[in-house]
Amino acid sequence: MKNINPEDFRVKGNIELSKLPTRLDIDTDKAEEELALDKVQMKLSKKQDAMYAHNRHAFLICLQGMDTSGKDSLIREVFKEFNPRGVVIHSFKTPNSTELEHDYLWRHYLALPEKGKFAVFNRTHYENVLVTRVHPEYILFENLPGIEKVEDITPQFWANRMEQINNFEKHIAQNGTTILKFYFHMSKEEQRLRLLKRLENPEDNWKFSTGDLKERERWDDYMKYYEDAINNTNKDHAPWYVIPADDKGVARYIVAQTIWEKLESLKDITEPELDPKVKANIDVYREQLKG
Structure with missing residues (x-):
């Protein structure tokens, strides 16, 4: 995996997702991928222990991607050597009634990492400018002043949310949290194959949801809004990385490295x-302990 440089996947300037690869053309196999990841895992584990003891820095790892893009398995593989005291995983689902009584960033503030720790957001605060743009009717559940119907949600509303997210990330970065944001760039064909696998393998049936098929129908909308979100929130203090995700092993290595x-x-x-x-x-x- 020597020919993979993580900096190559960092977003620099505006991007068009349709022009970025979902799979790398590299000469590697699964055994090599696993060996490379194992080496990084061990280095991360040792350094994470030092960071925990040092108790000054925190890391926020943000994972975004379409259903089946490999976020869950990446968390399992990349962070499995971490001291459990030093890493907390948060999977953000549809906001519950209590969360809806607060602004949309409230629950994310509550989940931020303590000093010396990693927090991994599996789906993140960006759902609030992704899912809600594809389904703007969800905004109505937030009971916002001046938003009585979908037609009240203007382009400026979304621009304001992007600015709020930028301010949120700038604030936590200035207070010692390192932010790394990863978008798992998977092809629509690869998603089709992974959804089929869930149906064809009995042990994977439980992972399948009919909701995945409904969201798949809005693929182009999601790509447009992902692109817009990445281009408007890519900052030096909170960079985005677009990770080719059709090969899970390579994706895991890039994120870990x-x-x-x-x-x-x-x-x-x-x-x-x-x-x-x-x-x-x-x-x-x-000597006292020997006695």
């Missing part, structure tokens, strides 16, 4: 020194 390189760039992360008084008497304490 991206996180590793960012974590490694934070040169102030060190494990705290032992208190000098304790260090000076370490032999005494060792």
Whole structure:
């Protein structure tokens, strides 16, 4: 996997998703992919322990993509070597009645990582400018002033939401949270094959939802709004990465390596020194424990 550079997938300027690859043409196999990922996992695990002890930085990992794009399995594979104390996974579903009594970012603020920890958002605050743009009627459940019907939702409403999201991310970045945002760029054909697999394999049947087929019918709308969201919220302090997702193994490696390189760039992360008084008497304490 030496020929894969995570920086190549970082968004630089406006993008057109239709012109970006969903699969990389590289000479690799599953065994090589797994070996490469294993190596990054171990490095991440050790560095994460140091970050936890250092207790200054936090990481927010945002995962977005269409159904079956591989977000769940990536979380399982990339973070499996992490100390459980240092990583929390949040899968945001349809807002419940309590969440709807607050602004749309409230529940995301509550889930932000503590210092020294990683938080992984599986679907994120971006659902509020993706799903709700495809289905603007969902906005009516938020009981917003001046929004009585779908026709009240203007282009400026969405522009304001983008600005609010940018402000949200800027605020947390300035207070010590490193933000990395990944869009899993999967082809419509690959999604078809993965949905079929869920139907054809009994052990995968439980993953299938008829809702997936309904959302698939709006594929072009989702692509348009993903593109708009990425182009309007790609910032130096909160960069987007478009990950070719037709090959899950390659996608996992790119995400893991991206996180590793960012974590490694934070040169102030060190494990705290032992208190000098304790260090000076370490032999005494060792003898006490032997007795």
